[in-house]
Amino acid sequence: MYRHLEHRLAEGILQTLHRRHPGVTLPTAVIEQPPKVELGDFAIPTFPFAKPLRSSPLKIAEEIRAEAGPIEGVAEMQVAPPGYVNVKLDRTWMAAALATDQKPPTEIPPGKILVEHTSINPNKAAHIGHLRNAILGDTFVRLLRYAGREVDVQNYIDNTGVQVADVVVGFTHIEKKSGAEIEALTRQPRFDYYCWDLYARVSHWYEQDKQNLQARLQTLHAIEDPNSETAAIADLISTAVLRRHLETMDRLDIEYDFLPRESEILHLQFWDAAFAKLKERGVLFYETEGKNKGCWVMRRAGTSKNSVGKDRVGTGDSPVQPGDNVSEEDQKVIVRSNGTAGYVGKDIAYHMWKFGLLGRDFAYRKFYRYPNQHDCWISTTPPDDRNPEKDHPHFGDVSEIYNVIDARQSEAQNTVIEALRGLGHNEAADHYTHFSYEMVALTPRCAAELGYTLSDEDRARSYIEVSGRKGFGVKADDLIDRLIDSAKKEVDSRHPQLTDEERLKIATQIAIGALRYFMLKYTKQSVIAFDFKDALSFEGETGPYAQYAVVRATSIFKKAGIDPDEFSRDVARNISPANFAKFLTGEAANEIWELWLTASKTRYVVDQCIATAEPAHLAKRAFQMAQLFNAFYHRHPILSEPDEKRKQFLLATVAVVRRELIRTLAVMGITVPPVM
RNA sequence: GGGCGCGUAGCUCAAACGGAUAGAGCAUCGGAUUUCUAAUCCGACGGUUGCAGGUUCGAGUCCUGCCGCGCCUACCA
Known part of the structure; x- marks a missing residue:
C-alpha cells in the first residue's frame, strides 16, 4: 500500500510541476522518508527542481503544496526548510486499507526467472559458507515469488570435476575399497561427513608425494568415460552426497526444482553445440604461440580491448578477431590444448541453455520428493538411463537469471556474460545477474575452539577462510x-x-x-x-526476537479467546474503520501510527530487495517492526483497556502487525512457533 | 603489476537511488514486571565515517591521490 501511494505521489508532483511550467524538462521526483514520523510519511526534496525551474527550493515546495490537487490517501502537505515537501497520509484511510488487507493491483512483468543457488561440489558435507549461499538464494526466490514472479530453482551439480575425483581417489587408492564396500558406506547416515574427512586426507596425501597426483589425473580421465568402473563409483559417491545436501537444505525448508549435472553437459554434447557457435562468431580464437599455444582462448572479462594491441591503440570497440592481439595475461583459456573444455566453457554452454539459446535440452527424471510432495528433477542421459521421463516440466528457456555464486567467481561469471554478448545475445546478457556475495570465514577464536592450531599471523587476522580441502570449517x-x-x-x-x-x-x-x-x-x-x-544468540537483533514478537501478538488473541484472522475479517465487515480516527490523530498517536506505517511497507521493501538484489533490507525491516511492536506491547496493556473502542483499535493494530510480520518472516523462510 | 571489493562507536554491522540531528545489536553501567510469558522494555556511555584534496545548495555515499586489509588474476572447478 505504501509503495502504491509513493508511485501515485511521485506522479502527482510531476504533473503539478509540468502544469505550472510547461516545456521544462524535469528530473523524476525523488520520494524519501522523513527522519521522524512527526514530520510526515513521505518527503520530497525540491532541490533537484531548483535549477531547471530557476527558482528556490522553498518556493517550489510552497508551489507544490499549494497547487497539487487532492491525491487519494494524502491528507496534507507541509513545507519544510531548506527545501522539502513533507506529506502526511490520511491515517484513517490508510488504516482502513491495511486492516482489511487491501492490495492494489500490480503489474507483473512477463517471463520466467531462473535462480541458481547452492551448487555445492558433491564430494563432502555442506559447510556454513554453503548455508549462506542457499539461504540467500532461497530467500531471493521467495522474494521474487512474493512479487508474483514465476521462478525455477536450480542447483548445479559438478559431478565430474576434480573435487569428486579426489574423493574417488581416496576410496580407491587410499582406502582401497571395492565398489560394493563404497556402496555400503553410502547407506550410512551422514555419508557426507565420511567424505569430508576423506577429502582432507586425500589433499594431505597429495602433499606428501607429488607422484600421488597421478592418481587424480587418471581418475579424472576415467570419470569422463561413462561406462568405466571409476565413473560408476564417482556417480555412486556424488549421488549419495548430493542426496545428503538436499536433506540438509530440506531441514531449512530449502527446495529445488531441477538439478542440472555436469555429466549431462558433457554426454549430451552441450559444449560441442556452444563451441561451434563461439568459433563461428569469433568469440574464441585459436592461440598459436606462447604459453597458451594450442588452446582456444577468449578475452578475459574486464580487460580493455585496446590496452595491448600494438596497432589497435585507441581504435575503440572493434570486435575481437581471430589472431587479434590479446596479451597472454588477458587471455582466458576456454579449451585446453588437449581439446577438452574447461569450467568456463561448460558454463557458457549451460547458460546458453538457460536462455534457450543452445538448441539442445537435457533429459529428465525425478530424483527427490519433498514431504509436501513437490518433486525435484535431475538431468539424465538417455542411452544410459533407459527411462527418462517424457512428461517433465519445461526447464530453461527463461527470460532472466540470477546466479548465487560467491564473489571470488565474479571474473568467471563476467566472462560468461561477455561470451553471450559476443554471440550477439545482448538481451540475455542484460538479464544475467551474478548475485555475488562474500564468504563466511571463521573468527580466530572460533577456529581455535574447533581445535585448529593457528599461526601468529592467523591470530592477528579478523577472520580466517574455511577450507574444504583441509577439512577446516563448520559443517x-x-x-x-x-x-x-x-x-x-x-x-x-x-x-x-x-x-x-x-x-x-x-x-x-x-x-x-x-x-x-x-x-x-x-x-x-x-x-x-x-x-x-x-x-547461537537468540537475543537482540536475531530471528527469535522477531518470532517472539509474533508469539506475543498471538498470545494476546489467544488469551482473549479471539482468532486473529477471524478478528481481521470482522474488522472488515463490522467495525467502521472511521472509529479509528480519533486514536490515530494527534501527537500521542504518532508512536502507534509508526507501527501501522511500518506494517504497510512489506511490498515496498520486497521490491527494494529485488531491485538491489539485497535480502538484508528485509531482515532489517522485520527486526524494526518487531522492535516497534515490543515497545508498543510494553506500553499499552490491551486486554485490560477499559475503553472498548480503543481496545478494538489496539487489537486491530496487533492483528495488522502480526500479519505483516508473519509475511515478512515467511519471505525469509522463517516460521513462527505457537509459543516460545 | 592489473581487476574487483572493503575501511563507520570498544566489538559486529546498518544507512537502495547524494538529502533533514550518521542508526542498531553486542559489551559495560543504571533502571523497569502483582499485567497480554523478561528470548522483553526504558535510560546512560560510546563517532573528525582510514588520510588529503575536489565536485555540489548539500558527501559515509560521487571524483582524484595516498594508506591499510581481503579476494581474483591456473591448459582447477
Missing part, C-alpha cells in the same frame, strides 16, 4: 544440530508442560529462525566472521 548439519540443542534447552525450561515432541518442533523452528536471520542480516558484500557465540 552445516553440525551447526543446525547445535542450534536446535541450544534452543531445546530454553524451550524445555520454559515449557515443561509440553511433550518432548512439541518442544523439539518449537526448538527446530527457533533454530532455523536464528540461522536464517543470521545469514540474512549481513549485506552480501560483507564477509561474515563466524563465531558460535553470535550465531
Whole structure:
C-alpha cells in the first residue's frame, strides 16, 4: 500500500510541476522518508527542481503544496526548510486499507526467472559458507515469488570435476575399497561427513608425494568415460552426497526444482553445440604461440580491448578477431590444448541453455520428493538411463537469471556474460545477474575452539577462510544440530508442560529462525566472521526476537479467546474503520501510527530487495517492526483497556502487525512457533 | 603489476537511488514486571565515517591521490 501511494505521489508532483511550467524538462521526483514520523510519511526534496525551474527550493515546495490537487490517501502537505515537501497520509484511510488487507493491483512483468543457488561440489558435507549461499538464494526466490514472479530453482551439480575425483581417489587408492564396500558406506547416515574427512586426507596425501597426483589425473580421465568402473563409483559417491545436501537444505525448508549435472553437459554434447557457435562468431580464437599455444582462448572479462594491441591503440570497440592481439595475461583459456573444455566453457554452454539459446535440452527424471510432495528433477542421459521421463516440466528457456555464486567467481561469471554478448545475445546478457556475495570465514577464536592450531599471523587476522580441502570449517548439519540443542534447552525450561515432541518442533523452528536471520542480516558484500557465540544468540537483533514478537501478538488473541484472522475479517465487515480516527490523530498517536506505517511497507521493501538484489533490507525491516511492536506491547496493556473502542483499535493494530510480520518472516523462510 | 571489493562507536554491522540531528545489536553501567510469558522494555556511555584534496545548495555515499586489509588474476572447478 505504501509503495502504491509513493508511485501515485511521485506522479502527482510531476504533473503539478509540468502544469505550472510547461516545456521544462524535469528530473523524476525523488520520494524519501522523513527522519521522524512527526514530520510526515513521505518527503520530497525540491532541490533537484531548483535549477531547471530557476527558482528556490522553498518556493517550489510552497508551489507544490499549494497547487497539487487532492491525491487519494494524502491528507496534507507541509513545507519544510531548506527545501522539502513533507506529506502526511490520511491515517484513517490508510488504516482502513491495511486492516482489511487491501492490495492494489500490480503489474507483473512477463517471463520466467531462473535462480541458481547452492551448487555445492558433491564430494563432502555442506559447510556454513554453503548455508549462506542457499539461504540467500532461497530467500531471493521467495522474494521474487512474493512479487508474483514465476521462478525455477536450480542447483548445479559438478559431478565430474576434480573435487569428486579426489574423493574417488581416496576410496580407491587410499582406502582401497571395492565398489560394493563404497556402496555400503553410502547407506550410512551422514555419508557426507565420511567424505569430508576423506577429502582432507586425500589433499594431505597429495602433499606428501607429488607422484600421488597421478592418481587424480587418471581418475579424472576415467570419470569422463561413462561406462568405466571409476565413473560408476564417482556417480555412486556424488549421488549419495548430493542426496545428503538436499536433506540438509530440506531441514531449512530449502527446495529445488531441477538439478542440472555436469555429466549431462558433457554426454549430451552441450559444449560441442556452444563451441561451434563461439568459433563461428569469433568469440574464441585459436592461440598459436606462447604459453597458451594450442588452446582456444577468449578475452578475459574486464580487460580493455585496446590496452595491448600494438596497432589497435585507441581504435575503440572493434570486435575481437581471430589472431587479434590479446596479451597472454588477458587471455582466458576456454579449451585446453588437449581439446577438452574447461569450467568456463561448460558454463557458457549451460547458460546458453538457460536462455534457450543452445538448441539442445537435457533429459529428465525425478530424483527427490519433498514431504509436501513437490518433486525435484535431475538431468539424465538417455542411452544410459533407459527411462527418462517424457512428461517433465519445461526447464530453461527463461527470460532472466540470477546466479548465487560467491564473489571470488565474479571474473568467471563476467566472462560468461561477455561470451553471450559476443554471440550477439545482448538481451540475455542484460538479464544475467551474478548475485555475488562474500564468504563466511571463521573468527580466530572460533577456529581455535574447533581445535585448529593457528599461526601468529592467523591470530592477528579478523577472520580466517574455511577450507574444504583441509577439512577446516563448520559443517552445516553440525551447526543446525547445535542450534536446535541450544534452543531445546530454553524451550524445555520454559515449557515443561509440553511433550518432548512439541518442544523439539518449537526448538527446530527457533533454530532455523536464528540461522536464517543470521545469514540474512549481513549485506552480501560483507564477509561474515563466524563465531558460535553470535550465531547461537537468540537475543537482540536475531530471528527469535522477531518470532517472539509474533508469539506475543498471538498470545494476546489467544488469551482473549479471539482468532486473529477471524478478528481481521470482522474488522472488515463490522467495525467502521472511521472509529479509528480519533486514536490515530494527534501527537500521542504518532508512536502507534509508526507501527501501522511500518506494517504497510512489506511490498515496498520486497521490491527494494529485488531491485538491489539485497535480502538484508528485509531482515532489517522485520527486526524494526518487531522492535516497534515490543515497545508498543510494553506500553499499552490491551486486554485490560477499559475503553472498548480503543481496545478494538489496539487489537486491530496487533492483528495488522502480526500479519505483516508473519509475511515478512515467511519471505525469509522463517516460521513462527505457537509459543516460545 | 592489473581487476574487483572493503575501511563507520570498544566489538559486529546498518544507512537502495547524494538529502533533514550518521542508526542498531553486542559489551559495560543504571533502571523497569502483582499485567497480554523478561528470548522483553526504558535510560546512560560510546563517532573528525582510514588520510588529503575536489565536485555540489548539500558527501559515509560521487571524483582524484595516498594508506591499510581481503579476494581474483591456473591448459582447477
